[in-house]
Amino acid sequence: MTQAINDFPTDQHGWAELLPARDKPAPLAGNVRVQWVVVGAGLTGLACARRLGELHPEHEILILDARLVGQGASGRNSGFTVGVSHFPGAFNAKNKANYARVNRINQTGVALLDQQIKAQAIDCQWDNRGFHHGAADSQSINESAHFLGYLDAMEINHIALDQDAMQQRFGTALYKTGVHVKAGGLVQPAALVRGLADSLPRNVKLIEQCPVLKITHGKPITLATAQGEIATDKLILATNFEAGKLGFLSRRLIGSTLSGSFTRRLTATELSSLGEHKEWGIISLHSGGATIRLTADGRICLRNTAEYFGGALLTPEKLQQRQIIHRASFEKRFPQLTHVPFEFSWSGVEGISRNGTNFFGEQSKNIFLAGGYNGSGVSRGSAFGYALAEYASGGQSELINDCLASAPALWIPPRPILDIGAALTVGMRFRGVGLDR
Ligand SMILES: Cc1cc2nc3c(=O)[nH]c(=O)nc-3n(C[C@H](O)[C@H](O)[C@H](O)COP(=O)(O)OP(=O)(O)OC[C@H]3O[C@@H](n4cnc5c(N)ncnc54)[C@H](O)[C@@H]3O)c2cc1C
Numbered sequence: 001m002t003q004a005i006n007d008f009p010t011d012q013h014g015w016a017e018l019l020p021a022r023d024k025p026a027p028l029a030g031n032v033r034v035q036w037v038v039v040g041a042g043l044t045g046l047a048c049a050r051r052l053g054e055l056h057p058e059h060e061i062l063i064l065d066a067r068l069v070g071q072g073a074s075g076r077n078s079g080f081t082v083g084v085s086h087f088p089g090a091f092n093a094k095n096k097a098n099y100a101r102v103n104r105i106n107q108t109g110v111a112l113l114d115q116q117i118k119a120q121a122i123d124c125q126w127d128n129r130g131f132h133h134g135a136a137d138s139q140s141i142n143e144s145a146h147f148l149g150y151l152d153a154m155e156i157n158h159i160a161l162d163q164d165a166m167q168q169r170f171g172t173a174l175y176k177t178g179v180h181v182k183a184g185g186l187v188q189p190a191a192l193v194r195g196l197a198d199s200l201p202r203n204v205k206l207i208e209q210c211p212v213l214k215i216t217h218g219k220p221i222t223l224a225t226a227q228g229e230i231a232t233d234k235l236i237l238a239t240n241f242e243a244g245k246l247g248f249l250s251r252r253l254i255g256s257t258l259s260g261s262f263t264r265r266l267t268a269t270e271l272s273s274l275g276e277h278k279e280w281g282i283i284s285l286h287s288g289g290a291t292i293r294l295t296a297d298g299r300i301c302l303r304n305t306a307e308y309f310g311g312a313l314l315t316p317e318k319l320q321q322r323q324i325i326h327r328a329s330f331e332k333r334f335p336q337l338t339h340v341p342f343e344f345s346w347s348g349v350e351g352i353s354r355n356g357t358n359f360f361g362e363q364s365k366n367i368f369l370a371g372g373y374n375g376s377g378v379s380r381g382s383a384f385g386y387a388l389a390e391y392a393s394g395g396q397s398e399l400i401n402d403c404l405a406s407a408p409a410l411w412i413p414p415r416p417i418l419d420i421g422a423a424l425t426v427g428m429r430f431r432g433v434g435l436d437r
């Protein structure tokens with residue numbers, strides 16, 4: 001399967017656009033032969049390449065990305081670094097081992113990021129004090145009771161909050177109930193991936209704007225790019241939902257397009273109309289509810305749409321339409337800030353499987369892959385990437401076993417059935433969302 005460069009489009013509407021401009025990256029120097037290639041410089045690929053660099057100081061490792069670092073999902077997410085996953089529905093004691101497994105992976109990812117951000121002094125608004133979950137309407141309020149039951153049963157550190165406490169913290173009366181979970185964090189996602197990319201070990205070389213167009217299996221494995229051919233002993237695919245473009249998982253992993261908006265920076269007076277907390281994040285306990293943050297630089301950022309759009313970013317026209325949905329969500333929460341304009345809106349594509357599982361392992365001889373975290377990839381992608389480096393190097397660990405224990409993914413039908421199925425699935429996600437959106 002051969003791709004073309006324009007099969008990897010991007011736009012200028014991400015968190016990366018809030019950051020200072022970067023130097024133009026160096027291109028690939030003709031044809032090369034290396035021991036390792038990692039394709040994809042999101043959180044999975046960066047964690048994997050960093051670990052490979054540490055494990056094999058004598059090897060040359062190339063990490064390639066089709067786009068600039070920060071333009072994939074890892075630089076376009078909402079920055080919630082999940083330590084404890086929310087499994088919808090009532091606590092089920094039979095699933096306790098699985099809940100614990102997923103949370104071990106999450107927390108390894110949080111710890112790895114925490115350690116790297118501190119060691120490399122990455123300036124990315126990192127706040128490792130956890131975040132909140134909120135409920136505004138009947139379904140999510142019901143779900144909040146389930147979530148508290150799970151946190152209690154799993155002995156996870158948390159604080160339950162009523163409407164007054166939520167209002168006092170965030171300056172909105174919308175949430176009837178909430179929970180603060182301490183394990184986890186918040187981050188400026190594009191600043192994080194840039195910082196990680198700029199501090200890779202010396203034997204790891206990053207090449208941006210260099211899509212891999214074709215993979216030829218063999219010994220060595222060869223990769224065709226527009227900048228030259230690369231031969232390698234081992235290949236890591238950290239390409240998220242775009243693995244299908246290179247012939248992997250095309251009927252198992254697809255892209256779902258999400259969108260959100262940022263306000264401009266709030267003034268001191270506007271900030272004082274919010275609650276006591278100066279930097280926070282709330283994830284809805286309804287699957288279709290908004291994720292909303294007050295960022296460290298004083299912007300309200302919220303995301304509340306998801307749709308199947310062929311695995312592509314939204315067009316400017318579509319993004320403008322979605323902004324109306326973002327705006328309603330913002331004004332409903334903060335009637336005192338209705339005069340505050342959005343500075344811009346953005347979209348991003350997350351990799352999802354039909355049954356919400358993740359991918360980890362050897363796809364074919366010497367070709368390894370990790371990805372598809374269904375909206376929880378900041379911590380999990382970091383842990384999966386790290387574990388994949390060790391696994392591909394012949395290592396063994398509890399983390400590797402936890403990643404390998406991911407359930408097999410269900411088959412996804414091709415288009416046009418996919419479009420109908422995806423529209424129904426996304427529709428289900430928003431059913432009964434009410435005030436939470
Ligand atoms: C709007 C939005 C909000 C989200 N919010 C959260 C959140 O708050 N918390 C959370 O945990 N998760 C969230 N997610 C999900 C999270 O961003 C992803 O799960 C995670 O970033 C996946 O990381 P990755 O490295 O596997 O993939 P990506 O970051 O997508 O990286 C894959 C990279 O591979 C590159 N690539 C693909 N094909 C090729 C090729 N052929 N050649 C070269 N390069 C290639 C791409 O350009 C891309 O940069 C959100 C996602 C979106 C879109």
